[in-house]
Amino acid sequence: MGRDPARPVTTLADFRPFIHPEDVDRATDVNERAADLLARGDDYSIIFRSMRPDGEIRWLRSLAAVEHRDGVPTRAVGYVADITDSMRAELALREANRELLQEKVSLALEVLKDPLTGIANRRHLDAELPRLDAHSRAHGQGLCIALVDIDHFKQYNDLYGHPAGDAALRRVAAALRDTARHSDLVARYGGEEFAVVLPDTPDPVPLMEKFMAAIEALAIPHGGSPTGRLTISCGAIAALRTPLTMPQLFKAADEALYEAKAGGRNRYVVRSAVER
Numbered sequence: 001m002g003r004d005p006a007r008p009v010t011t012l013a014d015f016r017p018f019i020h021p022e023d024v025d026r027a028t029d030v031n032e033r034a035a036d037l038l039a040r041g042d043d044y045s046i047i048f049r050s051m052r053p054d055g056e057i058r059w060l061r062s063l064a065a066v067e068h069r070d071g072v073p074t075r076a077v078g079y080v081a082d083i084t085d086s087m088r089a090e091l092a093l094r095e096a097n098r099e100l101l102q103e104k105v106s107l108a109l110e111v112l113k114d115p116l117t118g119i120a121n122r123r124h125l126d127a128e129l130p131r132l133d134a135h136s137r138a139h140g141q142g143l144c145i146a147l148v149d150i151d152h153f154k155q156y157n158d159l160y161g162h163p164a165g166d167a168a169l170r171r172v173a174a175a176l177r178d179t180a181r182h183s184d185l186v187a188r189y190g191g192e193e194f195a196v197v198l199p200d201t202p203d204p205v206p207l208m209e210k211f212m213a214a215i216e217a218l219a220i221p222h223g224g225s226p227t228g229r230l231t232i233s234c235g236a237i238a239a240l241r242t243p244l245t246m247p248q249l250f251k252a253a254d255e256a257l258y259e260a261k262a263g264g265r266n267r268y269v270v271r272s273a274v275e276r
């Protein structure tokens with residue numbers, strides 16, 4: 001322990017300065033409980049850190065076994081072992097395992113993200129749909145699906161180049177994600193198309209209005225668009241107690257989006273599945 005062997009430790013008070021401040025109560029508490037353990041005939045074992053005078057921290061294991069005579073505990077015989085090397089190896093292993101687990105979790109999350117925009121990808125959407133569908137059917141609150149498509153995006157790429165197109169996609173994705181509620185799922189559905197699932201929502205119109213306003217606020221110049229700005233078209237379906245399946249709802253949203261495009265773009269069309 002790096003102490004003078006000529007000065008033996010005889011009392012708990014002598015021992016306390018040897019122990020790491022964070023472990024001192026635990027370590028000395030067990031010592032205080034030794035008599036108790038002896039009375040019950042139990043053995044004990046404790047791991048704690050000691051502090052050498054030079055400040056080095058060592059891990060120690062204190063072990064004691066109770067001896068009995070005629071079934072009566074008579075004395076405790078113990079020793080203190082320096083287990084620093086094995087503790088360091090164990091702690092390093094634990095740390096490596098923790099890092100591995102963290103890496104695994106972040107890898108699993110990465111697989112569900114669209115690499116360009118950072119929002120959910122199609123795989124994430126597909127994985128979430130059964131749960132969202134079941135939730136909406138169980139709670140009968142309604143669910144909306146919206147498809148959002150950037151207008152004249154081919155011309156945007158042609159005019160400003162693919163990297164500028166990528167940057168615009170990122171900005172639109174972030175605007176949609178930040179405008180939607182936390183419980184809504186905003187995913188990149190295809191090239192310049194996004195899908196949004198709105199659980200517990202009977203009417204998608206308020207969010208559609210917000211989406212239009214958010215993209216307008218981005219004010220991304222687009223020389224190939226009649227408005228001079230990058231715009232979006234949206235098709236949404238409001239589903240309430242409908243027998244339609246998720247693929248059928250997406251098809252209905254796609255039809256609504258087609259209507260928005262055919263109607264002149266930069267607009268949304270909302271349909272209701274209960275009317276079908």
Ligand SMILES: Nc1nc2c(ncn2[C@@H]2O[C@H](COP(=O)(O)OP(=O)(O)OP(=O)(O)O)[C@@H](O)[C@H]2O)c(=O)[nH]1
Pocket residue numbers: 116149150151152153154155157161162163164165166169190191192261265
């Ligand atoms: N920069 C960039 N462009 C993409 C990406 N994914 C798809 N696109 C482009 O998006 C364009 C989509 O073109 P179209 O499907 O013709 O649609 P549009 O030009 O937006 O026309 P409308 O939707 O009818 O208004 C294509 O030129 C694709 O190359 C991407 O990740 N990055």
